[in-house]
Structures are given as structure tokens and as C-alpha cells.
Amino acid sequence: MGSLQPENFSPLDANLFSEESHAIIDFIADYYHDIEQYPVRSQVEPGYLSKRLPDSPPIFSEPIATILEDIKKDIIPGLTHWQSPNFYAYFQANASTAGFLGEMLCSGFNVVGFNWIASPAATELESIVMDWMAKMMKLPASFHFSGGQGGGGVLHGSTCEAVVCTLVAARDRALRRLGHDGITRLVVYTSDQTHFTVKKASKIIGIPTSNFRELPTSWPLDYALTADTVRTAMEADMAQGLVPLYLCATVGTTAVGAVDPLFELGQLAAEYGVWFHIDSAYAGSSAICPEFRHYLDGVELADSISMNPHKWLLTNMDCCCLWIKNPSLLVDSLSTNPEILRNEASDANVVVDYKDWQIALSRRFRAIKLWLVIRRYGVANLMEHIRSDVALAKHFEGLVTMDERFEVVVRRKFSLVCFGLKPKFEACDRTSELNRQLLEAINTSGRAFMTHAVVNGDFVIRFAIGTTLTEKRHVDQTWKLIQSKATDILNT
Amino acid sequence: MGSLQPENFSPLDANLFSEESHAIIDFIADYYHDIEQYPVRSQVEPGYLSKRLPDSPPIFSEPIATILEDIKKDIIPGLTHWQSPNFYAYFQANASTAGFLGEMLCSGFNVVGFNWIASPAATELESIVMDWMAKMMKLPASFHFSGGQGGGGVLHGSTCEAVVCTLVAARDRALRRLGHDGITRLVVYTSDQTHFTVKKASKIIGIPTSNFRELPTSWPLDYALTADTVRTAMEADMAQGLVPLYLCATVGTTAVGAVDPLFELGQLAAEYGVWFHIDSAYAGSSAICPEFRHYLDGVELADSISMNPHKWLLTNMDCCCLWIKNPSLLVDSLSTNPEILRNEASDANVVVDYKDWQIALSRRFRAIKLWLVIRRYGVANLMEHIRSDVALAKHFEGLVTMDERFEVVVRRKFSLVCFGLKPKFEACDRTSELNRQLLEAINTSGRAFMTHAVVNGDFVIRFAIGTTLTEKRHVDQTWKLIQSKATDILNT
Structure with missing residues (x-):
């Protein structure tokens, strides 16, 4: 997996293809394994990467091991981890093994x-x-x-x-x-x-x-x-x-x-x-x-x-x-x-x-990906996937309702819960500001990432469930985090 | 790698991710290994696939091995093999190991x-x-x-x-x-x-x-x-x-x-x-x-x-x-x-x-793919890649020029050679028709795939070099194929 030389350059060499591809699989498997360690929303400052990477391309081939080290060191800290189980922002982009396999086939056949x-x-x-x-x-x-x-x-x-x-x-x-x-x-x-x-x-x-x-x-x-x-x-x-x-x-x-x-x-x-x-x-x-x-x-x-x-x-x-x-x-x-x-x-x-x-x-060739997802999982598992996300959202909704400081702001239909601190705990015009502070405190902690919406003039926090790795324990932990940040903010 | 059950459905399970991903890598490596066996331009008839696949999705999970068997049996025959060394059609879509690794990282981080x-x-x-x-x-x-x-x-x-x-x-x-x-x-x-x-x-x-x-x-x-x-x-x-x-x-x-x-x-x-x-x-x-x-x-x-x-x-x-x-x-x-x-x-x-x-x-996250290609290969190898393709095109041009039945129709600048049978061997108005027949004979053989253009009113054959696996021996073999098909056509 070392440096490649122009005199014998063979960029689809079968042995190297296998060797390096297997290495990347292991790298990605490790990434999923460690993903809860990383701050969910990246904590880098604008311009961080140009300070770390050379401003010109390399003339000569670099070994894949070096590149993977750099990805760990320089790229991963700059990622907002959409596959983290504590990612509740926007709408999820949920990955799966079958989806990944489908992308590989798409890219391999090319x-x-x-x-x-x-x-x-x-x-x-x-x-x-x-x-x-x-x-x-x-x-x-x-x-x-x-x-x-x-x-x-x-x-x-x-x-x-x-x-x-x-x-x-x-x-x-x-x-x-x-x-x-x-x-x-x-x-x-x-x-x-x-x-x-x-x-x-x-x-x-x-x-x-x-x-x-x-x-x-x-x-x-x-x-x-x-x-x-x-x-x-x-x-x-x-x-x-x-x-x-x-x-x-x-x-x-x-x-x-x-x-x-x-x-x-x-x-x-x-x-x-x-x-x-x-x-x-x-x-x-x-x-x-x-x-x-x-x-x-x-x-x-x-x-x-x-x-x-x-x-x-x-x-x-x-x-x-x-x-x-x-x-x-x-x-x-x-x-x-x-x-x-x-x-x-x-x-x-x-x-x-x-x-x-x-x-x-x-x-x-995106079709092979969707086809693989449907075949590998089957409709029954896909239905279970949707249902379990909605069940988690219901569970979260229940947690919100049980804490009298909070409210669910819009009637939930799917796996998205819009919630926030109730106005009655503060003058109405301050509620949006408090919820904004609460959201920023959660996101800055690195332990979860949510985003917001403004509806009816109010700032609300969106809790969108659907990342593949999210389990009940993540939702429970995140709720405790939200409660604790709310306590900090309401006490200041 | 068997069937998955809804009660314990975990579509990013780390072990299964590794196991199935490695299997796909081996499958794709085998595909590249065997690629010259396949007809370059698919030889299926319109509608072939709906006769082979069920018209409804499976309710239950299917094992990855079954799906890969079906890909071999049903999908590969319907592919036109863009990564075949004998693919000279359109412009190439050239794959590489680094490009593939980059796509994996893009899809893995998602x-x-x-x-x-x-x-x-x-x-x-x-x-x-x-x-x-x-x-x-x-x-x-x-x-x-x-x-x-x-x-x-x-x-x-x-x-x-x-x-x-x-x-x-x-x-x-x-x-x-x-x-x-x-x-x-x-x-x-x-x-x-x-x-x-x-x-x-x-x-x-x-x-x-x-x-x-x-x-x-x-x-x-x-x-x-x-x-x-x-x-x-x-x-x-x-x-x-x-x-x-x-x-x-x-x-x-x-x-x-x-x-x-x-x-x-x-x-x-x-x-x-x-x-x-x-x-x-x-x-x-x-x-x-x-x-x-x-x-x-x-x-x-x-x-x-x-x-x-x-x-x-x-x-x-x-x-x-x-x-x-x-x-x-x-x-x-x-x-x-x-x-x-x-x-x-x-x-x-x-x-x-x-x-x-x-x-x-x-x-x-396409950037990680392009970055990987540039780093893994370096500018020197990428230049060599361009130069070797252009050298092959020059070589092919030389072969065309040496056969007095043929001509290069447009001055070549890069790795695309536009050529055809010369008008003087037949009445001018028949040349386009002969070249059309020649191209179809080549493509139907399954041993190479080229496409055409019409310039100045003439039908010309485009020989676009750039598929990653193409070597001099493929160009030489394909030229022999072209010559032999031309002989057949000119003798009928």
C-alpha cells in the first residue's frame, strides 16, 4: 500500500483494489464503532482545514495508510456526524449496510x-x-x-x-x-x-x-x-x-x-x-x-x-x-x-x-442501491424501522410532557418532535431567546445535535429521530442532557 | 449473512457491516477479474429484466449471497461494461481504486x-x-x-x-x-x-x-x-x-x-x-x-x-x-x-x-473522493495516465493509417480517434452506410464497443481511449477485430 510509480501505474490493479478496499471497510467499521466519542456537531472554527492541509497537490503518490491517518486527524474533527446516534438535526440521512453495499456496487460497476x-x-x-x-x-x-x-x-x-x-x-x-x-x-x-x-x-x-x-x-x-x-x-x-x-x-x-x-x-x-x-x-x-x-x-x-x-x-x-x-x-x-x-x-x-x-x-446506477435495500431488508424490516423510530419519538414526546417546564409545540405525526420551554416559565417574549440558548447549549456540548424552526413567531427545537444507530438509551440520555441544560439556563 | 428479523433489526450492525462489505469487495474484484469475458455492449433485448425479476418487493429479508447470485445471473448480462478494457464508446467513465475508496468514504460518512x-x-x-x-x-x-x-x-x-x-x-x-x-x-x-x-x-x-x-x-x-x-x-x-x-x-x-x-x-x-x-x-x-x-x-x-x-x-x-x-x-x-x-x-x-x-x-461528500484520487496517485501518476492514453490513441491512429482501406477523419488532439472506411473504396454515398454496418458488426460481436458521430454529413466511428484497464494489447486486438469485420463487409 505504498507509493505508486508512473512507470508501472495501474490504478485498477486487482490486488491493490482488494487490499485497499478491505482496509477502508475496516476504517469505516471502526468509525461507526467509535462514533459516539465524537462531538456530534463539529466544533472546528471556520478555516480550520486550510491551516492543516498543504495548499498544493502532492506530486507523488502517498500511501493509503498516511491518507487514512490524515482523515482521522484532520477530516473527522471537521465532520458533523450524521450517522451518530445522537444526531437529531434537520432530517436524518440514514445509512445502512445494504445502502452502503448498493453504493459500492454502483461505484464498482461505474x-x-x-x-x-x-x-x-x-x-x-x-x-x-x-x-x-x-x-x-x-x-x-x-x-x-x-x-x-x-x-x-x-x-x-x-x-x-x-x-x-x-x-x-x-x-x-x-x-x-x-x-x-x-x-x-x-x-x-x-x-x-x-x-x-x-x-x-x-x-x-x-x-x-x-x-x-x-x-x-x-x-x-x-x-x-x-x-x-x-x-x-x-x-x-x-x-x-x-x-x-x-x-x-x-x-x-x-x-x-x-x-x-x-x-x-x-x-x-x-x-x-x-x-x-x-x-x-x-x-x-x-x-x-x-x-x-x-x-x-x-x-x-x-x-x-x-x-x-x-x-x-x-x-x-x-x-x-x-x-x-x-x-x-x-x-x-x-x-x-x-x-x-x-x-x-x-x-x-x-x-x-x-x-x-x-x-x-x-x-x-442508484437503482441497484435501492433494490439492495429492499431485498436485503424486505418490506417487513423496513416497516419495523419506521415504526421503531416513531415509537422512539412517542417516547420522547412522553418525556417532554412529563416535565412541566416543557411543552410539545406542534402535534406530532411521524418521528419529528417540536418542543421547547413553555412560555409560562418566563415572559412570553423571552421564551424564544431561552430556547435558542438551550439549543446552543445542547449543541455546544457535542453530546447531541438538534436544529430549530420558527413557527407562529416562536423559536422551537426540532428533535428528528431517524438516524440508524439511535436507540432508546440515546434518546433517554439526550433528554437528561436537555433537562440539565434547561436547569442551567433557567437558573441563570 | 442470512435473513434478518424485525424483532432484532439492526441495519448498521458493525459485524454484519464488515462481513457483508468484505463480501462485496471480493465480488467486485472478481467482476474486474472476469470483465473481459463479458460482451462489452450488453446483448439483452428490451424488457429482458422484468421477465426475470418478481414484480413485487419481498416481504422478508433475503441473504446477501442470494442477491449476489442474482446480480451475476440477471444484472451483469444487462450491463454495458463501462470498465471493460474494450469499451471505447462515448467518453469513458474511468474508475480507479482511489476513486472507489473515496466513494466508500463518502457513502460511509454519509x-x-x-x-x-x-x-x-x-x-x-x-x-x-x-x-x-x-x-x-x-x-x-x-x-x-x-x-x-x-x-x-x-x-x-x-x-x-x-x-x-x-x-x-x-x-x-x-x-x-x-x-x-x-x-x-x-x-x-x-x-x-x-x-x-x-x-x-x-x-x-x-x-x-x-x-x-x-x-x-x-x-x-x-x-x-x-x-x-x-x-x-x-x-x-x-x-x-x-x-x-x-x-x-x-x-x-x-x-x-x-x-x-x-x-x-x-x-x-x-x-x-x-x-x-x-x-x-x-x-x-x-x-x-x-x-x-x-x-x-x-x-x-x-x-x-x-x-x-x-x-x-x-x-x-x-x-x-x-x-x-x-x-x-x-x-x-x-x-x-x-x-x-x-x-x-x-x-x-x-x-x-x-x-x-x-x-x-x-x-x-464528493470532495473526499477527488482528494483521495489526487493524494493516492499524485500529479505525476495522473499525468502519466493522461499521456499513456494519448499514446495509445496515437498508436491506434498509426494502425488506421497503415491500412489503406481506412482513414482518420478528423485531426486527433487527445485520446479520441475518429476514423472510418475511406470513400474511395466505394461510391461516396455508400461509405456512411458501410461504416454504420462496420460499427454494428463490431458492437454485435461483443468484443468491443464504440459509438459514432456524424460530421460533415459523414458517419464516422469514434474510438475513445480512456477506460482504466485498456492496454496496448486491447487496442491491437480491437484493431484486428475492426479489420476483420471490415473485410467481411467489403467482401459482401
């Missing part, structure tokens, strides 16, 4: 399945696994390839990409009617809880920022968007000569895990002829359990729905499922047929060419 | 470095490695973070993403002057050899298709775009009230490896105030060798430049470097500052938050 012929198995496995996943979530047949109604699914890297692509399809359908000038009249509808990725995507595809609506939600309605609110906004826009284009509903919003009423919104979207997209990036995974599936009721009215197995379904980064009822609208907007990629199967129109379902030409 | 605090090392290593790469390519200091002029680089997944982001930055800069209505007047300039990804990106960001220029190139000028051609087009557009926005030059075009004259085009872009982007996806890697660096002369005039280490610099998929002189224009267009991601370091504006340099929020 095929680029932009069209069918460039690796038929990459395309066909993706279509099959998208149907599997659709069946697991009980999506209607109109979203299955095998449903015979023209629908189907594709793997993207992120929700933003899924939203960009569906927005472009919706936009181009509208512009075929309005002419290209119409682009300045198109309006996108979301709630004030919708992920900002939809706003960013709208901006990317050329919708004026002034035509982006973030409609109000409220605590009494659990931060769900109402159809009436959307209708009023659409009517007002149409009265101004604007054209409603796209409505995004969310199942499991980022801030508080809210669920928009899909059925009502879907009916409204149909009435106004707008594209109806459902972003279930986080909570969509829970639909594989019958007891959570009802949150997706109304999905049959959607034009498209996306969810991210890389959040809560044990699939390592990155993996975003997008299903669409009428993929030909995607293809109309995103297809390219350059001579250089022409081939018999594509010309005969008997295959899917996924390059026409996404932004980029190149694409990784 | 951090999501959308902003600095979410994993400081992910952000800082990316900035450092982008500076390293910029120095390797001798990009001017205006593109380095350490250059003190505000420039810097980011890792994207694909050229298309890099082009979308720079186009959006250019568009929004122009629209601040023109108003949003101006979007229908903006014009993008490319040559008829430019990768179609630029056309797709332009469409995505809302440029009317009618405002996309694919300007003519020609054989006598080696398919390079001339500044005069662009000037004429811009003047004509401006006379119509249109507004030149973006000019994309290419170093190493996809069809024939052409190089546009960067200096002349850059001067013109400056004169007309348009964004000047350089796409060096494939050939940019060669700039690490002094003898190829001159193709990038004029890069100092560019606003942005992209290149893909996942093509020719031993970095497994995916990895696209984008450097930009004025990243604040990217950030102006792509930044989002939702409350939920607010943190001290970002608020103090002392760190890079890469989410504002790209389309998506989520991002993989």
Missing part, C-alpha cells in the same frame, strides 16, 4: 445509464424498483410502469431536481398554449411551510419571484395548507391576468412535519388545471406502513409525487424517487436526441431513456 | 454538507481540492479561492448542472437590467459541435428554443467555432432586438474532440458583455500535462469553466468541477436562507455554503 443501451440493466432495474417502491407505498396504478396507464418513476438525486423537472414540464405545457411570453404570468403555489427548494426551483426555471406564493398556515390547523386559501390566491392572481401553474403540497413539512390535505388540494388543482405535485421527501417513507398510509390519501389526484429513501428508508445518499402520471410531458421538455447517442432501441421507441426524465445526461 | 456547519470538513475540503485542481490545470488565480480575487470552485454531479447554474446566474444578471420580460430576448451561443446539454440547460432555465444558436463549424477548421461566426450571429440578433447572454466554448467536443479558440471567443464575449463559459468536460483533464495546457490558453477571459474528473481523471462517478470568477453571481441567483438552516457561521458570512452554488440542497 456504468452510466443515460439511455437504455448504455446499460440496459441500469434502466430496467430502475423501472422495476420504482414499481416496487410504488407498490410499497400503495401509490395508484397510474404511477406504475406496469399500471398500463403510461405512468412511471425515476430516481433523481434530490427533491429539488424532481421539482425542477416537473415544473419545467408544467411550464412548457402551459407555454405551448400561452406562447413563451406567458412565462412572466405563470404562478406557483406553496404554503409558508413548503420546503424552500420549490421556490429555488421556480426561480431556476424562470418564474418571476413575484409570482411565487407562500400561502399562510396556522397552528390550529397543524400548519396545513387549506384549499380555500389556495383558491382565494388563485382567483386573485387570475383577476390580475396571471396564470396558475403548479401547486405543491407536502406530506411531512421540514419545520414541523405538517401534512397538507391532498384530496382537497388535488381537487382544486384539477379544477384550475394546474400541475399538482406532492413532496413527501421525509414522511413518504412511512406510507409503507398501513397505519401511516392515510396521509397519502388523495395522491391519486396528483400529477407527480416525490420522496427520498435517503432520508428515512435506509438508503445512503443520494436517492430521490419521483413518480409521474404522464412522463411524456417530462420527455417533451427534457428530451434530447443527438446523433451521437442514437441507437436502434431508442429509435424504435421501445425503451425508457432516463436522460429524458432528468436534468443531466450522466447518471449513477 | 454526511450532507449543504452548508458549512452541516459538516465543515466537507465544505472546506471541497474548497481546498478545487484549488488543488485549479493549480494542476494552471487556471489563473482569479478562479482560486486562495487567489484573493473572489473566485472559487464547486463540485457538481454533471456538466449540465454546471451549465444550468451559470446560465441562471448570467440570466438573472441580465434580467436585473432588462426586467423579467427580457427573458424572451436572451440568446445563447454555441457551435453545432457543442454538447446538447447546453441546449437542454437553456431550455430548462426558460430561454426560448428559438433563441438558441448552434453556429456552423467545418472540417477545414477542425470543427472549431470562429469568433467571426459568433460576431455575425450576435450582430444579427441585436439588430432584431435580441440580447446576447451566454457563449459556451468547448475544449474537446463530444463528437470529434474539437477545441474552440478560447482567446478570440473570450475577447468577443467581453466586447459584447456576455457570460463566457468553457466546457472542458473530457479534455480539461489533459491540461494537467504541460504539453496539453495550451488548449486552455484564453481561459483567463472566461467567467466559468467546467471539467469532469469522472471522465478522464480516474474519479468514479459522479464528479464535475466548476470554477467561477464571480461566485457571488451564482449565490445571488441560487441562495436561500430559510430560518431552519440559519446558523452563526453562515450569518456571519465567513463561510462558503455550497447549497447556494448548486441546484439541490442536499449534496454528497
Whole structure:
């Protein structure tokens, strides 16, 4: 594993491949073994790494052992440990052995399945696994390839990409009617809880920022968007000569895990002829359990729905499922047929060419990863995984409720608990500041990492459960940490 | 490695992680060992896989051994083997051990470095490695973070993403002057050899298709775009009230490896105030060798430049470097500052938050992969890698030239040779058809895979060298295969 020389340079030498790969496996296994030792949120200062690494690349090969030492010494302290059992921030990115194996196969085969012929198995496995996943979530047949109604699914890297692509399809359908000038009249509808990725995507595809609506939600309605609110906004826009284009509903919003009423919104979207997209990036995974599936009721009215197995379904980064009822609208907007990629199967129109379902030409073989996760674990284990996370969240919720200084701020639906110190223990206007201090005290301790949201004007702490290694003992320890930091803060 | 049960489900169990990961390493090592046995271009028929796999997901866990057997039996036959030494199609996606190790670390840590605090090392290593790469390519200091002029680089997944982001930055800069209505007047300039990804990106960001220029190139000028051609087009557009926005030059075009004259085009872009982007996806890697660096002369005039280490610099998929002189224009267009991601370091504006340099929020830790490739191999080996591929291409070119039935159709600059049967052996109008037959005969044999281009109206065969395992003996064998298939075809 020493230095390599140009005169005999063989970067896929089988022996070295095996030797060094096995060494990395051991390194990663050790990392997981030791992960609780590390501060969850990195404690380095901005610019720390440039003080440690040379500012120019090495001319000569360095041994893998040296590099791994440097990773231990210089990189790991700068990581915020998303796989730590005490990571409760954002939404989790839950890794698993099967997800990791799938990434290895993806990277090892290193095929680029932009069209069918460039690796038929990459395309066909993706279509099959998208149907599997659709069946697991009980999506209607109109979203299955095998449903015979023209629908189907594709793997993207992120929700933003899924939203960009569906927005472009919706936009181009509208512009075929309005002419290209119409682009300045198109309006996108979301709630004030919708992920900002939809706003960013709208901006990317050329919708004026002034035509982006973030409609109000409220605590009494659990931060769900109402159809009436959307209708009023659409009517007002149409009265101004604007054209409603796209409505995004969310199942499991980022801030508080809210669920928009899909059925009502879907009916409204149909009435106004707008594209109806459902972003279930986080909570969509829970639909594989019958007891959570009802949150997706109304999905049959959607034009498209996306969810991210890389959040809560044990699939390592990155993996975003997008299903669409009428993929030909995607293809109309995103297809390219350059001579250089022409081939018999594509010309005969008997295959899917996924390059026409996404932004980029190149694409990784993500399907094998999702396929491995589903096969290795099976639906029963995946359901157990979701249920045990929700059970832990319920348990945490119980702990919060039992301490009279605290409250759960928003009704919990999945594995996210939004909580904080109660206003009554301090003047109301100080509560947000106290919760901010509490959160910073927890995170600075290095023993857990959470993030926050501001809802209804209040700063709340988000406790998002879902990291693969999190067990009850971690939740209990973290709750004790929270209580103790709260005591410190309330006593100062 | 058997079936897993829900009552004791532990998907990151350290022992099982090690055991199964080592098994996959051995599986991939065997795959590389046996890779020459497989037909390079998959020989399956459309729909083959749905006949072999169940149409519903398994309820219960399956052993990894069973899954690996199925991969051998069902998936591998459907792969087109991009890592085969006899893969000469498209441009290569060259894997390496270091690239694979980097992907393992990326996937093992599984951090999501959308902003600095979410994993400081992910952000800082990316900035450092982008500076390293910029120095390797001798990009001017205006593109380095350490250059003190505000420039810097980011890792994207694909050229298309890099082009979308720079186009959006250019568009929004122009629209601040023109108003949003101006979007229908903006014009993008490319040559008829430019990768179609630029056309797709332009469409995505809302440029009317009618405002996309694919300007003519020609054989006598080696398919390079001339500044005069662009000037004429811009003047004509401006006379119509249109507004030149973006000019994309290419170093190493996809069809024939052409190089546009960067200096002349850059001067013109400056004169007309348009964004000047350089796409060096494939050939940019060669700039690490002094003898190829001159193709990038004029890069100092560019606003942005992209290149893909996942093509020719031993970095497994995916990895696209984008450097930009004025990243604040990217950030102006792509930044989002939702409350939920607010943190001290970002608020103090002392760190890079890469989410504002790209389309998506989520991002993989690609930097550790590129860093590992550069450190493990060192610049000297990477230069040798480029040089040996170019030497093989020269060797192949020599073989073609020695057989009087064949000709090299376009002057070779890098490791791509465009060749075909000479017209004089048949009536001119039949040559394209013969070359098409020849290519299909080669690919159907399963012993090599090449793709084609049509230039100057002629069908030519592209022989793209760069797959990691390709050695002189493979090129020699493949040439014999080509000769023999040509003999068959010319004798029928």
C-alpha cells in the first residue's frame, strides 16, 4: 500500500483494489464503532482545514495508510456526524449496510445509464424498483410502469431536481398554449411551510419571484395548507391576468412535519388545471406502513409525487424517487436526441431513456442501491424501522410532557418532535431567546445535535429521530442532557 | 449473512457491516477479474429484466449471497461494461481504486454538507481540492479561492448542472437590467459541435428554443467555432432586438474532440458583455500535462469553466468541477436562507455554503473522493495516465493509417480517434452506410464497443481511449477485430 510509480501505474490493479478496499471497510467499521466519542456537531472554527492541509497537490503518490491517518486527524474533527446516534438535526440521512453495499456496487460497476443501451440493466432495474417502491407505498396504478396507464418513476438525486423537472414540464405545457411570453404570468403555489427548494426551483426555471406564493398556515390547523386559501390566491392572481401553474403540497413539512390535505388540494388543482405535485421527501417513507398510509390519501389526484429513501428508508445518499402520471410531458421538455447517442432501441421507441426524465445526461446506477435495500431488508424490516423510530419519538414526546417546564409545540405525526420551554416559565417574549440558548447549549456540548424552526413567531427545537444507530438509551440520555441544560439556563 | 428479523433489526450492525462489505469487495474484484469475458455492449433485448425479476418487493429479508447470485445471473448480462478494457464508446467513465475508496468514504460518512456547519470538513475540503485542481490545470488565480480575487470552485454531479447554474446566474444578471420580460430576448451561443446539454440547460432555465444558436463549424477548421461566426450571429440578433447572454466554448467536443479558440471567443464575449463559459468536460483533464495546457490558453477571459474528473481523471462517478470568477453571481441567483438552516457561521458570512452554488440542497461528500484520487496517485501518476492514453490513441491512429482501406477523419488532439472506411473504396454515398454496418458488426460481436458521430454529413466511428484497464494489447486486438469485420463487409 505504498507509493505508486508512473512507470508501472495501474490504478485498477486487482490486488491493490482488494487490499485497499478491505482496509477502508475496516476504517469505516471502526468509525461507526467509535462514533459516539465524537462531538456530534463539529466544533472546528471556520478555516480550520486550510491551516492543516498543504495548499498544493502532492506530486507523488502517498500511501493509503498516511491518507487514512490524515482523515482521522484532520477530516473527522471537521465532520458533523450524521450517522451518530445522537444526531437529531434537520432530517436524518440514514445509512445502512445494504445502502452502503448498493453504493459500492454502483461505484464498482461505474456504468452510466443515460439511455437504455448504455446499460440496459441500469434502466430496467430502475423501472422495476420504482414499481416496487410504488407498490410499497400503495401509490395508484397510474404511477406504475406496469399500471398500463403510461405512468412511471425515476430516481433523481434530490427533491429539488424532481421539482425542477416537473415544473419545467408544467411550464412548457402551459407555454405551448400561452406562447413563451406567458412565462412572466405563470404562478406557483406553496404554503409558508413548503420546503424552500420549490421556490429555488421556480426561480431556476424562470418564474418571476413575484409570482411565487407562500400561502399562510396556522397552528390550529397543524400548519396545513387549506384549499380555500389556495383558491382565494388563485382567483386573485387570475383577476390580475396571471396564470396558475403548479401547486405543491407536502406530506411531512421540514419545520414541523405538517401534512397538507391532498384530496382537497388535488381537487382544486384539477379544477384550475394546474400541475399538482406532492413532496413527501421525509414522511413518504412511512406510507409503507398501513397505519401511516392515510396521509397519502388523495395522491391519486396528483400529477407527480416525490420522496427520498435517503432520508428515512435506509438508503445512503443520494436517492430521490419521483413518480409521474404522464412522463411524456417530462420527455417533451427534457428530451434530447443527438446523433451521437442514437441507437436502434431508442429509435424504435421501445425503451425508457432516463436522460429524458432528468436534468443531466450522466447518471449513477442508484437503482441497484435501492433494490439492495429492499431485498436485503424486505418490506417487513423496513416497516419495523419506521415504526421503531416513531415509537422512539412517542417516547420522547412522553418525556417532554412529563416535565412541566416543557411543552410539545406542534402535534406530532411521524418521528419529528417540536418542543421547547413553555412560555409560562418566563415572559412570553423571552421564551424564544431561552430556547435558542438551550439549543446552543445542547449543541455546544457535542453530546447531541438538534436544529430549530420558527413557527407562529416562536423559536422551537426540532428533535428528528431517524438516524440508524439511535436507540432508546440515546434518546433517554439526550433528554437528561436537555433537562440539565434547561436547569442551567433557567437558573441563570 | 442470512435473513434478518424485525424483532432484532439492526441495519448498521458493525459485524454484519464488515462481513457483508468484505463480501462485496471480493465480488467486485472478481467482476474486474472476469470483465473481459463479458460482451462489452450488453446483448439483452428490451424488457429482458422484468421477465426475470418478481414484480413485487419481498416481504422478508433475503441473504446477501442470494442477491449476489442474482446480480451475476440477471444484472451483469444487462450491463454495458463501462470498465471493460474494450469499451471505447462515448467518453469513458474511468474508475480507479482511489476513486472507489473515496466513494466508500463518502457513502460511509454519509454526511450532507449543504452548508458549512452541516459538516465543515466537507465544505472546506471541497474548497481546498478545487484549488488543488485549479493549480494542476494552471487556471489563473482569479478562479482560486486562495487567489484573493473572489473566485472559487464547486463540485457538481454533471456538466449540465454546471451549465444550468451559470446560465441562471448570467440570466438573472441580465434580467436585473432588462426586467423579467427580457427573458424572451436572451440568446445563447454555441457551435453545432457543442454538447446538447447546453441546449437542454437553456431550455430548462426558460430561454426560448428559438433563441438558441448552434453556429456552423467545418472540417477545414477542425470543427472549431470562429469568433467571426459568433460576431455575425450576435450582430444579427441585436439588430432584431435580441440580447446576447451566454457563449459556451468547448475544449474537446463530444463528437470529434474539437477545441474552440478560447482567446478570440473570450475577447468577443467581453466586447459584447456576455457570460463566457468553457466546457472542458473530457479534455480539461489533459491540461494537467504541460504539453496539453495550451488548449486552455484564453481561459483567463472566461467567467466559468467546467471539467469532469469522472471522465478522464480516474474519479468514479459522479464528479464535475466548476470554477467561477464571480461566485457571488451564482449565490445571488441560487441562495436561500430559510430560518431552519440559519446558523452563526453562515450569518456571519465567513463561510462558503455550497447549497447556494448548486441546484439541490442536499449534496454528497464528493470532495473526499477527488482528494483521495489526487493524494493516492499524485500529479505525476495522473499525468502519466493522461499521456499513456494519448499514446495509445496515437498508436491506434498509426494502425488506421497503415491500412489503406481506412482513414482518420478528423485531426486527433487527445485520446479520441475518429476514423472510418475511406470513400474511395466505394461510391461516396455508400461509405456512411458501410461504416454504420462496420460499427454494428463490431458492437454485435461483443468484443468491443464504440459509438459514432456524424460530421460533415459523414458517419464516422469514434474510438475513445480512456477506460482504466485498456492496454496496448486491447487496442491491437480491437484493431484486428475492426479489420476483420471490415473485410467481411467489403467482401459482401
